[in-house]
Amino acid sequence: xxxxxxxxxxxxxxxxxxxxxxxxxxxxxxxxxxxxxxxxxxxxxxxxxxxxxxxxxxxxxxxxxxxxxxxxxxxxxxxxxxxxxxxxxxxxxxxxxxxxxxxxxxxxxxxxxxxxxxxxxxxxxxxxxxxxxxxxxxxxxxxxxxxxxxxxxxxxxxxxxxxxxxxxxxxxxxxxxxxxxxxxxxxxxxxxxxxxxxxxxxxxxxxxxxxxxxxxxxxxxxxxxxxxxxxxxxxxxxxxxxxxxxxxxxxxxxxxxxxxxxxxxxxxxxxxxxxxxxxxxxxxxxxxxxxxxxxxxxxxxxxxxxxxxxxxxxxxxxxxxxxxxxxxxxxxxxxxxxxxxxxxxxxxxxxxxxxxxxxxxxxxxxxxxxxxxxxxxxxxxxxxxxxxxxxxxxxxxxxxxxxxxxxxxxxxxxxxxxxxxxxxxxxxxxxxxxxxxxxxxxxxxxxxxxxxxxxxxxxxxxxxxxxxxxxxxxxxxxxxxxxxxxxxxxxxxxxxxxxxxxxxxxxxxxxxxxxxxxxxxxxxxxxxxxxxxxxxxxxxxxxxxxxxxxxxxxxxxxxxxxx
Amino acid sequence: xxxxxxxxxxxxxxxxxxxxxxxxxxxxxxxxxxxxxxxxxxxxxxxxxxxxxxxxxxxxxxxxxxxxxxxxxxxxxxxxxxxxxxxxxxxxxxxxxxxxxxxxxxxxxxxxxxxxxxxxxxxxxxxxxxxxxxxxxxxxxxxxxxxxxxxxxxxxxxxxxxxxxxxxxxxxxxxxxxxxxxxxxxxxxxxxxxxxxxxxxxxxxxxxxxx
Numbered sequence: 001x002x003x004x005x006x007x008x009x010x011x012x013x014x015x016x017x018x019x020x021x022x023x024x025x026x027x028x029x030x031x032x033x034x035x036x037x038x039x040x041x042x043x044x045x046x047x048x049x050x051x052x053x054x055x056x057x058x059x060x061x062x063x064x065x066x067x068x069x070x071x072x073x074x075x076x077x078x079x080x081x082x083x084x085x086x087x088x089x090x091x092x093x094x095x096x097x098x099x100x101x102x103x104x105x106x107x108x109x110x111x112x113x114x115x116x117x118x119x120x121x122x123x124x125x126x127x128x129x130x131x132x133x134x135x136x137x138x139x140x141x142x143x144x145x146x147x148x149x150x151x152x153x154x155x156x157x158x159x160x161x162x163x164x165x166x167x168x169x170x171x172x173x174x175x176x177x178x179x180x181x182x183x184x185x186x187x188x189x190x191x192x193x194x195x196x197x198x199x200x201x202x203x204x205x206x207x208x209x210x211x212x213x214x215x216x217x218x219x220x221x222x223x224x225x226x227x228x229x230x231x232x233x234x235x236x237x238x239x240x241x242x243x244x245x246x247x248x249x250x251x252x253x254x255x256x257x258x259x260x261x262x263x264x265x266x267x268x269x270x271x272x273x274x275x276x277x278x279x280x281x282x283x284x285x286x287x288x289x290x291x292x293x294x295x296x297x298x299x300x301x302x303x304x305x306x307x308x309x310x311x312x313x314x315x316x317x318x319x320x321x322x323x324x325x326x327x328x329x330x331x332x333x334x335x336x337x338x339x340x341x342x343x344x345x346x347x348x349x350x351x352x353x354x355x356x357x358x359x360x361x362x363x364x365x366x367x368x369x370x371x372x373x374x375x376x377x378x379x380x381x382x383x384x385x386x387x388x389x390x391x392x393x394x395x396x397x398x399x400x401x402x403x404x405x406x407x408x409x410x411x412x413x414x415x416x417x418x419x420x421x422x423x424x425x426x427x428x429x430x431x432x433x434x435x436x437x438x439x440x441x442x443x444x445x446x447x448x449x450x451x452x453x454x455x456x457x458x459x460x461x462x463x464x465x466x467x468x469x470x471x472x473x474x475x476x477x478x479x480x481x482x483x484x485x486x487x488x489x490x491x492x493x494x495x496x497x498x499x500x501x502x503x504x505x506x507x508x509x510x511x512x513x514x515x516x517x518x519x520x521x522x523x524x525x526x527x528x529x530x531x532x533x534x535x536x537x538x539x540x541x542x543x544x545x546x547x548x549x550x551x552x553x554x555x556x557x558x559x560x561x562x563x
Numbered sequence: 564x565x566x567x568x569x570x571x572x573x574x575x576x577x578x579x580x581x582x583x584x585x586x587x588x589x590x591x592x593x594x595x596x597x598x599x600x601x602x603x604x605x606x607x608x609x610x611x612x613x614x615x616x617x618x619x620x621x622x623x624x625x626x627x628x629x630x631x632x633x634x635x636x637x638x639x640x641x642x643x644x645x646x647x648x649x650x651x652x653x654x655x656x657x658x659x660x661x662x663x664x665x666x667x668x669x670x671x672x673x674x675x676x677x678x679x680x681x682x683x684x685x686x687x688x689x690x691x692x693x694x695x696x697x698x699x700x701x702x703x704x705x706x707x708x709x710x711x712x713x714x715x716x717x718x719x720x721x722x723x724x725x726x727x728x729x730x731x732x733x734x735x736x737x738x739x740x741x742x743x744x745x746x747x748x749x750x751x752x753x754x755x756x757x758x759x760x761x762x763x764x765x766x767x768x769x770x771x772x773x774x
Contacts, residue, residue, distance in 0.1 A: 174630055226596065252599075254629050260602035299603060458664050461673045461701065503565070503669065510666045551606045552564035 167231060167247045175221050176254045181208065182218040185249075190215050190233075196241060198233035206253060224255035258549065264304030266296075272337045274306050279543040281535025284315040286424045290323065290562050291529070291539040295546040297500055298554035306336045308415075309498050309556035312343035314351050320423045322347045323560045327439060327498040329414035329467060330555075334406075338413030341402060342395040342468055346419055349391035354421070358387055366427050366487055380432075384483045388419060388434045393479075396468050414467040418496050420453070422562065431494060432485040436473050438465045438499040440512050443491045450518045453484040456502075456509055465499075493522065493531070493563040500557035504550035531563050566609045567672045568625055568661050569748055572649050574680040576616040577641035578713070583681065583732040584638050590737035591633055597745040598628050604749050605629060607672075611656060615649035617642040625660040644682045647689025650697050650722075657700045673703035677744050678722075680707070681732060683715035694722050704747065704763065708740055709773070716773045726773040727766060739769040 168186040175181040190198055203210055207222035229249040234241055266276065279293040296307035308328030315321050326342045328335025365379035395417065403410045416437020423430055433441055435454035443451040457466040466473055473479070497505075505521045506512045525531060529541040546557045573587060591612075598604040605628055612623040614636060622634045657674060664670035676697075684690040697705070705723035709716045711732045719726045729736045746764045766772055 171632055174632065176629065224599070252632070254599050254605060257602040257605045260600065260605065302602065461664065461670050464664075507669050508665070508667050552566075554603070 167233075170247060170249055172217070172249065172251045174252045174254055175208075177221050177224050177256045177259070179256070180218075180220055182216060185210075185215045185217060187215040194236045196234045196236055198231060200229065200231045200249075202229050206251075221253045224253045227251045227253065257551065261298045261302055261554070263301045266300075266304055266306045270306075272306075272334055274336045274340065276301070276307055277543055277546075278311070279539040280311070280313055281537075281539035282313060282315050283535060284321045284562060285319040288321070288562055289531075289533060289535045289538075290315060290321060290560065291531070291535050291542050292323070292325075292558075292560035293539055293543040293546055294325075294558040295543060295556065297556040300556060302554075307556050308336045308339060309500065309558040310336075310339035310343045310415075311496075311558050311560050312347045313560060314347045316351060316354075318354075318423075320354055320421060321562055322350050322419070322421050323494070323496050323562060324417065324419045325439065325496045325498050325558045325560055326418070326468075327416045327437060327500070327556065327558070329416075332412050332414040334408070334412045335414055337402070338399055338415035338469065339417075341398050341413070342392075342415050342417045345398040346391045346395040346417065349394045350387060350419075350421060353387055353391070358383055359423075359425075362430055363425055363427070366425070366430065369487065380485050381480060381483060384432045384434075384485060385480060388421060388432055389479050389483055392417060392419065392434050392436075392468065393474065396474065399469060410469050411467075414469045416457075416465065416498070417468045418498075420494060420496055420562075422494060428487045428489045429491060430485065430487055433483070435482050435484070436466055436468050438502070439497050440499075440502045440506065441494075441496045442512070442518065443486060443488055444493045444495060444518050444522055445488075445491050446519065446522070447515075449515050450513065451486050451488070452513055453486060454482060456499075456512070458509070493561050495562075496560040498556065498558040500553070500555035501559050503555065504548070504553040525561070531561070565607065565669055565672055566627075566662070567604075567607050567748065568657075568674040569608060569610045570653060570657070570674060570676045571610065571612050571744075572646075572653060572676070572678040573612065573614045573636070574616070574644060574646070574682065574710075575614040575620075575636060575638045576644040576682060577639055578681055578711075579616075579732075580638040580640070582734075583710070583737075584636060586732065586734040586737040587679070588633070588636055589734050590741035593738055594741035594745045595628070595631060595633065597742065598748065601745070601749040604745075608748055609671075611660070613649060613653060613656070615645050617645060619645060619649045619652045621652065621656065624656070643685035644680065645686050645689075646678075646680060646684035647686035647691075647693050650690065650693035654693070654696045654700055661700075673701050675748065676702045676705045678705070678707045678719070679710055679740070680714055680719070681710040682713050683718050687718070690718070691721065697722065706744075706747075706763070708770075710736075710740075720773070725763065727770045728773055729770060731769075736769045739767045743767055743770060 167189045169183075172183055172185075185200075189195065198212075200210055200212075203217065203219070205223070206219075206227060208217055208219035210217045227250070229251065231247045231249055232244050233247075234244055238245075267273065276296040277294060279291075281289070281291045284290050290313050292311045292313050294307065294309045294311050296309075300307065308330065310326045310328070312324045313322070324343045324347055326339035328337075328339040332338065361379060361383045365376040365383075369376040399413045399415075400410055403413060416439060417434070418437070418439055418441050419434040420441055421432045431443060431453065433453040435441060436457065438456045438458060440456060441453045443453070458464060473482070502512060506514075506517050511517050525542075525545065528545050529538050531538060542559065542561075546559070571591075575584060579587070598608060608628045609625045610623065610628060610631055611621070611625040612634075614620050614622055616639055622636065623631065653676070661674050662668060662671045704725065706725045706727065707719035707723055708727050708729060709719055710729040712730075714728070716726050716728060727740075729740060743764065743766050
């Protein structure tokens with residue numbers, strides 16, 4: 001009869017146990033001790049000599065897999081198959097048994113076990129499972145769920161860095177400076193009867209305390225780094241119980257990322273120098289106000305790079321309010337200038353071209369938006385195309401001219417652009433918008449769904465978006481697609497944002513449409529900035545609000561609010 | 564939060580046994596320490612460590628730098644180098660772990676791939692079949708490191724243009740290589756933008772770029 005070694009922990013052990021019991025009618029621990037003491041009866045010894053490579057291999061494999069307690073209930077059938085393929089197991093095991101080795105030397109188990117306990121300075125004289133069977137099932141081993149039997153798999157999932165059978169907590173979970181830390185060290189070992197005494201300290205410099213009673217290591221670390229602590233202990237299972245053993249315990253304390261972000265000034269002498277921040281507030285038509293702010297993000301500050309974001313606001317006497325935000329592409333070297341040109345030129349063009357004709361077209365069309373929606377939308381669309389679409393294109397042309405003069409490629413000025421124009425008419429507030437790139441624009445009213453004026457451009461991966469400077473966005477159909485309008489009777493706020501705001505506050509395209517997410521942000525703004533008729537001081541507060549902490553979100557941040 | 568997934572494929576075949584694999588371990592530890600001091604890496608970089616010899620082992624599934632712990636890395640006595648199988652497994656892991664932009668969830672940055680081998684793939688056909696699959700996964704960088712005299716650069720070039728060579732396999736060389744890897748991953752290099760072409764920082768003296 002032959003038996004195959006399968007690779008799952010519990011099954012190998014059970015294989016040994018039943019193997020032994022079946023052939024020798026003995027408990028395995030007893031067998032090992034018999035082998036060690038050389039008092040194996042002749043016929044058994046003959047058998048053993050024939051099969052000792054198997055037994056050694058089994059034992060070596062056991063040790064290698066660092067067995068836990070056995071489950072006597074595991075059925076043998078789940079374990080036994082043909083041993084002819086044992087070669088597989090042999091080549092995988094680190095300790096390949098050799099024919100030259102005889103039983104008379106060290107017992108294979110203890111030797112192999114010693115080889116595996118690289119950190120420990122001493123080893124218990126008897127193996128754990130031998131002790132368990134010697135102590136007999138007065139205290140049966142704890143039950144364990146038998147894993148399904150598997151062939152030796154080609155791809156093996158992470159086998160955790162298992163500690164030797166004794167003390168398990170050699171690699172503690174990582175900690176962080178300033179963050180509460182608590183972990184229970186291997187209590188089952190430290191409180192075990194065989195452990196006569198143990199010492200573990202040295203945590204003070206890190207800011208942690210170890211409680212010997214509860215075996216809990218806790219505290220708030222004060223320094224970062226990689227630390228090694230020594231657990232010292234004496235065990236009753238040793239030959240010399242006065243001798244101290246040692247185990248190393250490793251702990252990594254991460255720094256707090258907040259403390260790592262630097263703030264370096266950008267190059268003042270650069271021809272395209274731009275300030276790290278900007279803010280603006282103004283009273284607009286019909287008792288409304290505009291506040292806007294833009295702040296260089298932590299990732300640019302860390303490297304002394306420029307703010308690539310920009311905004312612009314124009315409050316016109318004729319009742320029109322124009323707003324825009326733009327986000328220069330991180331990889332485009334002059335994008336800070338691109339966003340600047342886009343914002344200035346676009347609003348200036350709208351300011352210069354919007355006229356009574358436009359107002360009349362809009363009024364006429366919106367008058368029949370309920371009765372003849374299709375044609376009304378077409379009229380407004382065309383009007384917006386000629387006003388806002390043309391203005392955005394003018395911005396693009398300006399960038400092209402600048403690039404030609406430099407000279408350099410247009411894409412070096414790549415930038416997103418969101419533009420909104422709004423005016424109160426008799427039929428309600430008219431809001432027209434143009435949107436290329438990421439970020440977001442929405443009309444907010446508490447208790448209602450936000451009205452999002454378009455869709456963000458995004459690819460499959462983070463950072464992929466479209467820019468004003470890309471040829472493809474100027475295809476007329478594309479242009480029309482990016483022009484939207486809405487008519488509302490009331491609204492609390494019209495908000496334009498770059499992705500430095502939408503990423504942390506909304507995270508996804510779907511959440512941009514969520515009234516709850518909008519409430520969260522607006523409630524925060526009402527509480528910290530006010531938004532109650534003091535635009536100049538509020539724009540300062542808005543700038544400070546832009547400094548909020550959001551891990552992983554360190555882009556430039558820009559927001560413009562008409563309320 | 565947007566994550567930057569980084570995949571490390573390390574050769575653990577028999578020829579790496581001894582000083583080479585120990586040097587790799589030291590280099591990896593050093594890389595982790597460096598990344599932990601970089602605010603962007605500490606918050607956003609996720610690392611997966613996959614080793615290959617006869618078997619492919621995912622030692623660490625994609626794990627944030629903050630929680631990452633280097634496991635024990637073992638090498639068999641001898642045996643083949645199944646880089647092809649490793650690439651296959653890599654594609655499976657990427658499909659499982661890397662998040663794409665959806666309407667509900669923000670996606671990850673394009674993943675990065677660093678491969679280190681001291682020989683050439685024993686499963687050459689599988690390796691070649693896997694190459695187009697790897698390309699489909701849209702890695703922003705694929706860098707292969709040919710370590711030592713026996714490594715075949717031409718074969719590695721079939722996967723990616725970015726091939727570097729380490730002449731020696733001692734701890735200093737590996738440390739430099741892994742420092743270069745951390746520089747490529749860290750703040751200095753990853754500009755938050757639509758980077759279709761990530762530019763690698765200049766490599767240190769111990770590393771020669773294979774043209």
